[in-house]
Amino acid sequence: MAEYELVREIQNLCRNNQMRDISFQEVECADPESYVRELLKGKNVELSSDTREDGSVTVYASCDGLTQKFIFSPI
Numbered sequence: 001m002a003e004y005e006l007v008r009e010i011q012n013l014c015r016n017n018q019m020r021d022i023s024f025q026e027v028e029c030a031d032p033e034s035y036v037r038e039l040l041k042g043k044n045v046e047l048s049s050d051t052r053e054d055g056s057v058t059v060y061a062s063c064d065g066l067t068q069k070f071i072f073s074p075i
Contacts (some may be wrong), residue, residue: 001028001029001030002028002029002030002074003026003027003028003074003075004026004027004028004029004032004057004072004073004074004075005024005025005026005072005073005075006024006025006026006027006070006071006072007022007023007024007070007071007073008022008023008024008025008068008069008070008071009021009022009068009069009070009071010022010066010067010068011066011067011068013065013066026075027072029072032049032057032059032070032072033047033049033057033059035072036059036061036070040061040063043063043064044063044064045061045062045063046061046062046063047059047060047061047062048060054074055073055074056071056072056073056074057071057072058070058071058072059072
């Protein structure tokens with residue numbers, strides 16, 4: 001399993017508030033997209049991902065009208 005620093009951004013849907021909820025943590029997983037799918041388990045979730053040359057993976061999730069971005073950077 002690979003070890004990643006995970007940055008999770010949740011867009012704020014409140015009118016006139018452009019701030020985002022952001023959290024940081026370290027995780028171990030074999031596949032970032034599967035990790036996000038397990039994290040948002042039991043909900044209607046649409047995922048897309050982007051892998052970069054440096055090994056970082058960005059997973060975009062749309063869940064119940066809320067958009068979240070998960071950035072996995074290898075440690």
